[in-house]
Amino acid sequence: MSDTPHRMHHDMGGQPAGPVSLAEHEIEPWEKRIEAIMRCLQLRGTPVVTVDELRRGIEELPPKLYDTLTYYERWIASLTNILVEKGVLDRAEIERRMAALKAARGKVAP
Amino acid sequence: MSWGEGIASRFKPGDKVHVAARFPAQGHIRTPFYVRGKTGIVERICGQYRNPEELAVGRYGGAARVLYRVRFPQTHVWPDYRGNPKDTVEIEIFEHWLEPAK
Numbered sequence: 385m386s387d388t389p390h391r392m393h394h395d396m397g398g399q400p401a402g403p404v405s406l407a408e409h410e411i412e413p414w415e416k417r418i419e420a421i422m423r424c425l426q427l428r429g430t431p432v433v434t435v436d437e438l439r440r441g442i443e444e445l446p447p448k449l450y451d452t453l454t455y456y457e458r459w460i461a462s463l464t465n466i467l468v469e470k471g472v473l474d475r476a477e478i479e480r481r482m483a484a485l486k487a488a489r490g491k492v493a494p
Numbered sequence: 495m496s497w498g499e500g501i502a503s504r505f506k507p508g509d510k511v512h513v514a515a516r517f518p519a520q521g522h523i524r525t526p527f528y529v530r531g532k533t534g535i536v537e538r539i540c541g542q543y544r545n546p547e548e549l550a551v552g553r554y555g556g557a558a559r560v561l562y563r564v565r566f567p568q569t570h571v572w573p574d575y576r577g578n579p580k581d582t583v584e585i586e587i588f589e590h591w592l593e594p595a596k
Contacts, residue, residue: 389517395527398572430554440522440550470552 393447415456422459433466441466501539503560504589509536511564512595513587522550525591529583533595534566540586560589 425432441462445453453461467473505511515531524546542558549556568581575581 389515389527389530390519391517391527392519392523395523397526398528434549434554436522436546436549437552439546443522444520 392443393450394443418456418459418463422463425463432470432472433463437466438462501542501560503539503562505536505539505560505562505592505594507536507538510534510595511536511562511592513564514591514593516591521547523547525587526585528571529564529566529585529587530591532566532571534564534570534585537563537565537584539563543588545588545590561586562589562592563587564592 442458540561568575
């Protein structure tokens with residue numbers, strides 16, 4: 385047993401870190417789409433997903449994944465997990481769709 | 495009308511408060527790790543909001559809780575702080591994370 389209090393991985397304020405990159409970058413169309421999807425999910429009288437759930441999903445990501453994903457990739461991972469958890473999406477269905485998209489990559493849409 | 499007026503709150507601006515030294519291993523906690531167990535002064539009452547810890551797990555019907563802005567000396571939060579000794583840091587913390595400090 386350690387006496388060190390438990391710190392969740394994302395709660396890293398004040399931890400040793402390298403320099404912070406302040407470089408600006410263009411927001412990609414898929415990133416804007418994720419932002420828009422999240423807004424729509426929140427906008428109902430009874431939201432499908434709250435911003436707090438989105439955050440919880442991000443904070444539950446395994447530390448290695450949390451560190452490697454980009455900002456909106458974390459949103460995708462969290463939203464996917466939360467929507468599967470709520471029964472809105474089905475994981476097998478997502479995987480089938482991803483496989484179909486991957487197979488169609490580079491081909492002209494009919 | 496200033497913020498916090500008319501809100502039934504356990505603490506008022508100027509009160510000395512202690513942040514609970516709780517370290518849950520899961521859940522969505524908005525009280526940063528680095529201020530837990532620290533003592534600060536209530537700077538203002540920010541209003542009443544539903545608890546993010548409940549909203550994060552799909553419980554949307556909970557009661558609103560009082561949110562405070564609490565001021566801490568940087569030298570208290572970071573014992574190795576090298577900046578101006580009068581520097582402070584302010585964190586917004588829900589009432590259920592605060593206890594009266596002696």
